[in-house]
Amino acid sequence: MTATLTESGSLVVAPDARRPGFVEALRAEWVKLRTVRSTWWTLIAAFVLGAGLTILMCWGNADWLASPEADESPGSFITWGMMIAQITAVVLGALVVTTEYGTGMIRSTFAAVPSRGRVLAAKSVVLVAVLFVVGTVTALAGYLGGNYFLDREGIGMALEGDVLRSMYGSGLFLAGIGLFTVAVGFLLRHTAGTISVVLALMLILGNMVNLVPGTFGEWLTKLMPGNAGSVVATPVSFNPDLLDAWTGFGVFVAEIAVLLAAAYVVLRRRDA
C-alpha cells in the first residue's frame, strides 16, 4: 500500500522506498516490446531473410566467384541478406512508436512516464539492444552457412578482420536503421507513413542520387543515411565509391542524432 489516510480524512502518498527512474522506464519498454506478436514475427523475418538470403546468394554464386571472370569479391556476398533484413528493422522501429499513436496507447505511456525524453530514450535503448543482438546473430548464421559454399570452391573467408567487423557491423547497422525509424516515427506518428518515408529514403532515394551528376552527386550518394551506414555491415562494399566502414557509420550516427534531437524537441512541445 502506498497511500495512507490522514487525520483530515484525505489520502496522501507515502514516500516510496524507490523513486522510479530510467531503469523502470526501460523495463516497461522491454515488457511492451516482447508482449506483442508483431515483434517476434519481425525478428524472425529479419533472421530468415538476413541469414537465408546470404546463404542462398553464396550457394548460387560460389562457383562464379571462384572463377576468373568474377568481378565482385566474395566479401560482398557474405552479408548480402542484411540489405534485405534492414527492411524488418524499419518495420520494427516504426511499430514500437506508431502503434502507440494508432491505438491511443501513447497516452497511457505518457501518463505512466510523464518525461517525454525518458520515453524516447527507453524505447531507443531497448530497440537498439534487441536489433544489435539479432543483427549480429543473423549475420553470423549467414556467414556460417554462406561460407560453407564458398569454402567448397576454395574461396572461404576466416572470421577475422573485416569479416568479423561486418558481423557486429550488421548488428550496428540494423540497430541504427531501427533508431532512425524510431525518430521518424515520433515525428510522423503514423505507421504506413513512417515505413514508406524511411524505406524510400534508404532504398530508393539512396540509389537514385547516383544519377545526380558531378562531385555533388558523388557526395550525396556517400552521405545518404542508408549508404553511409551500410558499409560497416559488409567486408567489401559493392559500391567502391562509398565512405569507408567507420567513417560512414559515424556519418550515419550523426544523422540519427540530428533526427532524434528533432523528435525530442517536437515530442516535448506537442500534445499527446
Add this chain to the structure above:
Amino acid sequence: MIRAHALTKRFATEKGQSRVAVDGIDFVVEPGRVTGFLGPNGAGKSTTMRMILGLDAPTSGTVSVNGHRYAAAPAPLREIGALLDAHAIHPGRSARDHLRWMAASNGIPTTRVGEVLELVGLEAVAGQRAGRYSLGMGQRLGIAAAMLGDPPVVVLDEPVNGLDPEGIRWVRTFARQLADEGRTVFISSHLMSEMALMADHLLVIGRGSILADCSMSEFMSDHAASYVRVKAPALGDVGNLLTGRGLEVSRVEDELRVVGLDASAVGELVFRHGLVLHELTLVLSSLEDAFMALTADSVEYHAATEPTATEPTATERARSGARR
C-alpha cells in the same frame, strides 16, 4: 485533490484562427466525495482531463494534483489513476501484459497486477489479447490500470460508456467505495442521469466555462424546476383563484402548472373555495432536464433539425462538428 487555476486551452484551427476549448476555469476537486464532471460533447471535459494528466499543455493557467504538476510527480501512477479512454491499449497485448508494463514503469510490484485484475473481475480473461475484449471489458481493464498504483486521486473519463446495466452499477458502487475510502474521485460524463446516481458534487462545463460548481442537491433545487399539475372541471376558476394569490400559473392544454406552492397548499386553497379537483400532482423536473436547460446555450454542436438551426451560426457549428 485536484486544483485548477485560470486553466486555458486554445487549439489552432485549420483557418489559422484559434478555438478556445477551455476558457480560464478555476475549480477544486476535493477528496472524500465523487465529483461529477458534466458537460455536453465538445464542452472541454476531455481536454481538461488531459491537462490534469500533463498530456496536453495548458495555453495558460495551471492545474495541480496533490499540490504539484503531474509531470513533477515522482511516481505518477501512485498519485493519480486515470481511465482516459478504453482504446488506450494495444489490441495485440493481453490485459495482464498491459498491466505488467505499467507496473514496471512505476516500480509497482507485479503482485499488484493480479490484485487489480481480481478487483475488476478480469482474471479469467487476463491472458487474452485486449483487441478481443468488448467495450465493457476494455473499460474494466482501464479501471484496473487506474487502480494499479493504489492512488489517492482517481480520474475516470466517461467510465460507463459501453457498459451494460450490471457494469454501470458496478462502476457506481466502485466510485462510491473509493470516495468513502477518502480518495478524490473525478468522473466525467455527458449523461446527467448517470451522474445523478453517482456524484455528490457537480462541476458543469459548457463551451469551456464552468456553469455550475455545487453539490448535487443544490444543483437540483437551483436548476431543476418543479411545479404542481392541477386538473379540474372549472379550470378557469381555479386559475383565477391561484393567480389572484400571486402565484405563477401557466395553462398547458387541459392542465394548469403552478409554481411557488406545494401540492398540499394548493389543494387546501382550492378546497376552501369549494372548487373540485381531478388531479393534483407535484411534478419534479429531472436532473437531465435541469442539465439540458443549463447547457442549452453552450451546446457546441446542435443537431441540424433543432430549432436553433435557424440561427446564422448554426450551420457553421454543424460544419465544425462534422469535421471532428
